[in-house]
Amino acid sequence: VSALADEFTAFLLEPSTADPFPLFRRLRELEPVHHTGIDTWAVVGYPEAEQLGRDPRLRREPAAAAQWRPLGRDDDPAEVVEAVDTWLSNFIFRDPPAHDRLRRLVARAFTPRGVAAWRPQVERVVAELLDEALDSGDVDFMTAFAFPVPERVICAILGVPYEDHVLWSTWFRATSEPGNLWTRRAGDDAGATGQVRTDAQQAFVKLCHYFRELVVARRARPKGEDLLSLLVEEEANGDRLSEQELVGTLVMLVGAGHTTTAHLLGNGLVALLDHPEQLALLRERPDLIASAVDEVLRYRGPSRGQPYVTAEEVELGATVVPAGEHVYPYYNATNRDPRRFADPERFDITRGEGPGLGFGTGTHYCVGAALARLETQVALGALAATCDVELAIARDDIEWIYSSIHGPRSLPVTLSRR
Numbered sequence: 001v002s003a004l005a006d007e008f009t010a011f012l013l014e015p016s017t018a019d020p021f022p023l024f025r026r027l028r029e030l031e032p033v034h035h036t037g038i039d040t041w042a043v044v045g046y047p048e049a050e051q052l053g054r055d056p057r058l059r060r061e062p063a064a065a066a067q068w069r070p071l072g073r074d075d076d077p078a079e080v081v082e083a084v085d086t087w088l089s090n091f092i093f094r095d096p097p098a099h100d101r102l103r104r105l106v107a108r109a110f111t112p113r114g115v116a117a118w119r120p121q122v123e124r125v126v127a128e129l130l131d132e133a134l135d136s137g138d139v140d141f142m143t144a145f146a147f148p149v150p151e152r153v154i155c156a157i158l159g160v161p162y163e164d165h166v167l168w169s170t171w172f173r174a175t176s177e178p179g180n181l182w183t184r185r186a187g188d189d190a191g192a193t194g195q196v197r198t199d200a201q202q203a204f205v206k207l208c209h210y211f212r213e214l215v216v217a218r219r220a221r222p223k224g225e226d227l228l229s230l231l232v233e234e235e236a237n238g239d240r241l242s243e244q245e246l247v248g249t250l251v252m253l254v255g256a257g258h259t260t261t262a263h264l265l266g267n268g269l270v271a272l273l274d275h276p277e278q279l280a281l282l283r284e285r286p287d288l289i290a291s292a293v294d295e296v297l298r299y300r301g302p303s304r305g306q307p308y309v310t311a312e313e314v315e316l317g318a319t320v321v322p323a324g325e326h327v328y329p330y331y332n333a334t335n336r337d338p339r340r341f342a343d344p345e346r347f348d349i350t351r352g353e354g355p356g357l358g359f360g361t362g363t364h365y366c367v368g369a370a371l372a373r374l375e376t377q378v379a380l381g382a383l384a385a386t387c388d389v390e391l392a393i394a395r396d397d398i399e400w401i402y403s404s405i406h407g408p409r410s411l412p413v414t415l416s417r418r
């Protein structure tokens, strides 16, 4: 037990670029809910993780504060503290009732029907970017395709100028660096010090400043139909949304709206290249694309899941977790639980059993799930149909990110028209 526990703790502290799934499997067989060597609880079993999102004794606010508050302590500059407050005000980091009040305001823009209306635009963006990538042939799949597809789409939906992505994409990267360990509380002294900490602080200040300016401009000149205009109207018309919550929500939506989808595209391409028979099947049967995208989410999803704190003692499966403990779901690990999926280590695009916990569960279930599916189905579908793709580096040389996001850091490929 203790050798495996040590191995898992070592992985959390310094996630190796090697395949973590065998380690997840061994840990899950031993303890689906495991107390780690860094005093957190890792939930790697499916039914136990599913329980997390539905149990009101598991609280998000104290867990988020423990992660991010250390980036903006009392002795930090006021603008940094204010930026961290703003970041923490968004609903992924809130518990009901504030969570529900804020989520309701944006959820109406992301219903399956609302999202379906964006399909022509998504198809246009994908076709344009694929054409450009094919013209150059040798590209980094992540920067040439996987990132710009969701960046352009979320900007259009929100009403944020896409041209500015050169600014904020750098800032988002800096804010995620302190969390670049697969479980360490993001802003703690061990996780983020020195330049990494200062860069992340400055990035938060700039993100909040940028999006606040956008709100001010939109108030002065209402634009109409985009989500930012609707939210600015809500803020003006009542007490349902403060300016801080509005800015925090925008920062989160732009961030959540592109990094996850980008890494799902990267993970999807790698999974298909690793399983050429599945890629061939998808080309033969394009109608499998919805099932294929869900299978990528199950097999190697881009989102680890956010932590909770137990407000009182909670029984998770057979394990009793005391009050006041930090509990981390590992959705990628849970999604290969044989108690939920038969032959779970097999990548099978015909499986048709959904994404498991790839979009989370319960209160914080991904509000952008329909949009993420649409984007990924259109993008991977078009890629498979129109391109031959080869990795331009050795498979083992792919560098993986293990933070709250999981996927390739970059993916040099050679593309040609089929």
Ligand code: HEM
Pocket: 091, 092, 093, 103, 110, 253, 256, 257, 258, 260, 261, 264, 297, 301, 302, 303, 304, 305, 306, 307, 331, 357, 358, 359, 360, 361, 363, 364, 365, 366, 367, 368, 369, 371, 372, 373
């Ligand atoms: C493949 C793409 C995506 C994946 C895998 C994904 C995954 C997830 C997961 C696992 C959660 C739950 C986090 C937790 O609390 O543990 C979540 C929440 C969330 N996602 Fe996504 N997401 C994706 C795309 C998007 C997009 C495109 C948006 C844009 C609107 C979005 C917005 C959100 C929001 C706002 C939440 C918080 C929901 C709440 O707290 O009620 N996501 N997502």
